[in-house]
Amino acid sequence: MKLKKINHKDIKDILLKRSNHSAISLQQIDETVERIMQSVRLEGDRAVYQYIKQLDGVELESFKVLEQEIEEAFNQVDASSVQILSEAKENILSYHKLQKEKSWYTNDQQGIWLGQQVTPIERVGVYVPGGKASYPSTVLMSILPAKVAGVEKVVVTTPVQSNGSIHPTTLVAASMAGADEILKIGGAHGIATLAYGTETIEPVHKIVGPGNAYVARAKKYVFGDVGIDLIAGPSEVCILADESANPQFVAADLLAQAEHDELASAIAVTTSEQLGSEIQVEIKRQMKHRNRQEILNESITNHGCIYIVDGLTSAFKFVNELAPEHLELQVENPFEQLEKVKHAGAIFLGNYSPEPLGDYFAGPNHTLPTNGTAKFSSPLGVYDFMKKSSVIYYDEKALNQVRQQVERFAESEGLDAHKESVRIRFEQ
Amino acid sequence: MKLKKINHKDIKDILLKRSNHSAISLQQIDETVERIMQSVRLEGDRAVYQYIKQLDGVELESFKVLEQEIEEAFNQVDASSVQILSEAKENILSYHKLQKEKSWYTNDQQGIWLGQQVTPIERVGVYVPGGKASYPSTVLMSILPAKVAGVEKVVVTTPVQSNGSIHPTTLVAASMAGADEILKIGGAHGIATLAYGTETIEPVHKIVGPGNAYVARAKKYVFGDVGIDLIAGPSEVCILADESANPQFVAADLLAQAEHDELASAIAVTTSEQLGSEIQVEIKRQMKHRNRQEILNESITNHGCIYIVDGLTSAFKFVNELAPEHLELQVENPFEQLEKVKHAGAIFLGNYSPEPLGDYFAGPNHTLPTNGTAKFSSPLGVYDFMKKSSVIYYDEKALNQVRQQVERFAESEGLDAHKESVRIRFEQ
Known part of the structure; x- marks a missing residue:
């Protein structure tokens, strides 16, 4: 060294x-990613199965993991590993619960309530890298904060192994963390499926999780249509x-x-x-x-x-x-x-x-x-799975007290309908 | 209706x-944006001045707003407007101060401290749309949360008017909100200047603010190299x-x-x-x-x-x-x-x-x-200008108590140097 x-x-x-x-130059990756994203958007499931065949070399009957496959995975993973995963899960939960923000309201001024309502994202996708290796820690670290946030539906997607299955430790960790659905779709086609949905998959609102260069560029591609976490x-x-x-x-x-x-x-x-x-x-x-x-x-x-x-x-x-x-x-x-x-x-x-x-x-x-x-960015956390809405309430008297300022402001920005929406409330 | x-x-x-x-199709916009981004990265100031000439139709001696121009702007804006801006500023500050998160630490378990340190982003860029119109409200709404967060340097950039100056109300609002530097650079070249810097401009770490389609795509382009807020x-x-x-x-x-x-x-x-x-x-x-x-x-x-x-x-x-x-x-x-x-x-x-x-x-x-x-996303807020670091402290005894679990976990992911970094601490 x-x-x-x-x-x-x-x-x-x-x-x-x-x-x-x-x-490094990303142009070639971007072109491939764009082709995959557009195919999945246009052709849905058919394109997904085709990419799994072409890129992962597997012909699947269904890319959804069945309950039975999860049960089998639990049989394959030894009890002491499950025990350690379970201890890790408890530690991850304890820490992340401290990150959960609450809604707040304030009414310092007469007739005025202001606040910030904090709500969970409804559906989230978690990308888990894989193939031959298994990273159960990544599975726990990605799913558990979403569950603490109160996300209703967490969809996990991970590349399928050449034998058509998912690494048992990954399945066990995902199940323990509370994944609601597990898909055998890796790469850019996995990200496309999560972001845009298909005939059989409902799209999610945000996608998190690390992946290779194709996954990273695919995440950047869908950014704006859905939320994404940082690109690792x-x-x-x-x-x-x-x-x-x-x-x-x-x-x-x-x-x-x-x-x-x-x-x-x-x-x-x-x-x-x-x-x-x-x-x-x-x-x-x-x-x-x-x-x-x-x-x-x-x-x-x-x-x-x-x-x-x-x-x-x-x-x-x-x-x-x-x-x-x-x-x-x-x-x-x-x-x-x-x-x-x-x-x-x-x-x-x-x-x-x-x-x-x-x-x-x-x-x-x-x-x-x-x-x-x-x-400029933070560890993945509960805050990645929640979002805020501002809340504004003025009563008649409170609005009346500031109406001149608001009307003047609207005037200065040249927007007379903005001004009118205040003025009309005090017309008579 | x-x-x-x-x-x-x-x-x-x-x-x-x-x-x-x-x-709508974005391909043409993307090609233009990419050309502009690459030119500014390669040629710095020279490219920026050339785009200002080509796209805004102005030959500038300096794209930095001088102290003197700000003073002149205050002379041009009437006192009652300044007063209303000042009241709006106070209301915006009061609300946003309630959003400011604090660092926290916990030591529930013997010999273990865990926490989350919250720190401001150091340098932030604010894009303000403009040209003929002035949106002083956007100026206040973008700069003030950054200032509440504790951002050291806020750089504002906004398109130059055909007379070579910036709309006085924009300058007044930016100055009142505490902008540290104001640039006369609009469009994708403005975003490129903020993200990558030039010989005379230090790059920022995050860019916020609304803009036209070129600005929006330029923000997506730089996403990852710097942070951005939502694309409006x-x-x-x-x-x-x-x-x-x-x-x-x-x-x-x-x-x-x-x-x-x-x-x-x-x-x-x-x-x-x-x-x-x-x-x-x-x-x-x-x-x-x-x-x-x-x-x-x-x-x-x-x-x-x-x-x-x-x-x-x-x-x-x-x-x-x-x-x-x-x-x-x-x-x-x-x-x-x-x-x-x-x-x-x-x-x-x-x-x-x-x-x-x-x-x-x-x-x-x-x-x-x-x-x-x-x-999946939130209003612009103080949280957009801060980020978190996890904090982990274990003493010798606490690490000793969990070493087996950590070593087993490392083993299961096939990483023996991870295991060794724990084991070596208890070698004798």
């Missing part, structure tokens, strides 16, 4: 260079460590991030040159014992780095420019440093809060803003 | 047909009225909506056939006295309708399928009906809360989800 001393002034430039690696890129961690940190822990956490995929970024920033060197040595040592050698090698070589900075001020400047998906603060008194963090998806404090704890178990959501988007 | 009796069962079909009117379509009102309603008021409010533009929708739904006919007569009568005859005619003829339904249950079914931008409840005991509203941008209660009151003055935001998007 590279080790680089950097200067206060370099920070912006370094990060600018880093961000370039994501700028490769995963990242930034570990801010001072001389109190343990290089073994830092190295292990960097490798945990790097094993996700070749594009994952594992970055440390430290105020201690000695710690930096020790992390470097540890990475080398620990890496040999890990399974995913190739992925680790690529990720660490191309996107990993240990940056040495001249103090905590520079370190936080670096962190806030990076706006990492995951931030670990392995520093003395991490709670005191917390307010210096301006932009990060999730913040892990101290030496015993490694990022994988948050991936699976602690409760906060693991679907987080990547690639600097923490500067 | 058409009057239609509709049946409980027809509601979905009717609304399906209505929604088709927005399905033509404005709509739905007035739910029972036999207690006043047909004059209902008609006036429908016309207020219809005068916005030819594509605006003014719809009434009523349980009283008699009221329906009376509204129809009133529309005809009042319309003659209004200024914007052509717009009113087109809007009312093509998109206006009075629907008669068989009771309040059907009426609310209609409303919730429509998910209107503005909903007026001119019914007896409107507060009691409020919870039947599942989807609407803003809800106006009773006979003395006409929609123009909300446009300018009452305080809640007037940038609202249109075209059914209230099913």
